[in-house]
Amino acid sequence: WREGLDLxxxxxxxxxxxLLQSKPVLERIPDQSLIVDGQSREYGxxxxxxxxxxxxxxxxxxxxxxxxTLDGSKLARRLRAAWFNPxxxxxxxxxxxxxxxxxxxxxxxxxxPGNDWVLILER
Numbered sequence: 001w002r003e004g005l006d007l008x009x010x011x012x013x014x015x016x017x018x019l020l021q022s023k024p025v026l027e028r029i030p031d032q033s034l035i036v037d038g039q040s041r042e043y044g045x046x047x048x049x050x051x052x053x054x055x056x057x058x059x060x061x062x063x064x065x066x067x068x069t070l071d072g073s074k075l076a077r078r079l080r081a082a083w084f085n086p087x088x089x090x091x092x093x094x095x096x097x098x099x100x101x102x103x104x105x106x107x108x109x110x111x112x113p114g115n116d117w118v119l120i121l122e123r
Contacts, residue, residue, distance in 0.1 A: 012086050012087055014089075015086050015087075015088070015089035016086050016118070018089070019059070019084055019086075019118060019120075020059070023052065023057060023059075024052075027052050027053050027054070028050050028051070028052065028053075029050065029051060029052075029053055030048075030049070030050050031049050031050060031051050031058075031074065032048075032049055033071065033074070034049040034051065034058060034060065034070050034071055034072075034074065034075075035047050035049055035060070035068055035069075035070065035071075036068075036069040036070060036071045036102060037068060037069035038062075038066060038067060038068030038069060039068075040066070044063055044064055044113045045063055045064045045066060046061075046063045047060065047061065047062050047063070047068055048060070048061045049061075051074065051075065054076075055074050055075040055076050056075075056076050056122065056123045057120070057121060057122040057123065058075055058119075058120075058121040058122075059118055059119070059120060059121075060105075060118065060119040060121075061116065061117075061118050061119075062107055062116060062117050062118075062119065063113075063116050064111055064112060064113055064114070064115055064116065065107040065108070065109050065110065065111045065112065065115030065116065065117055066107070066111035067104060067105065067106040067107070067111070068104075068105055069102055069103065069104050069105075070102065070103045070104075070105065070119075071101060071102060072101040072102070072103055072121075073101040075101075075121060076123040078123065079096065079121045079122060079123060080093060080121070080122055080123075081093060081094055081095065081096045081105075081119065081120070081121055082094065082119075082120045082122075083107060083108060083117050083118070083119060083120070084117065084118040084119075084120050085117065086116055086117070086118060087116070091120065096121075105119055107119075
């Protein structure tokens with residue numbers, strides 16, 4: 001197990017852990033209904049969503065970097081969007097585009113195993 005502490009995945013879990021701990025755990029609810037299109041049953045292509053009860057923020061984990069469409073009707077009207085890279089802990093913002101409360105998002109890079117991203121939406 002000591003060798004495992006030096007593997008890249010150990011640091012990556014730390015980055016994800018800090019991201020998850022940045023929001024109150026008792027206000028968080030899982031909500032797969034945020035994902036309108038792009039959920040895959042294939043191993044390694046899963047998408048997982050969680051949000052605040054009041055809709056003030058959401059995290060959407062995309063395991064392989066493929067595009068998805070979100071339903072923002074349960075979220076605050078004005079949101080900032082950012083991509084979080086769980087491989088190195090970096091984050092950068094971008095503008096949401098879509099019609100009404102539906103947004104199509106396309107993570108950076110190609111859709112392939114190992115190109116995982118977390119979409120951060122916050123008021």
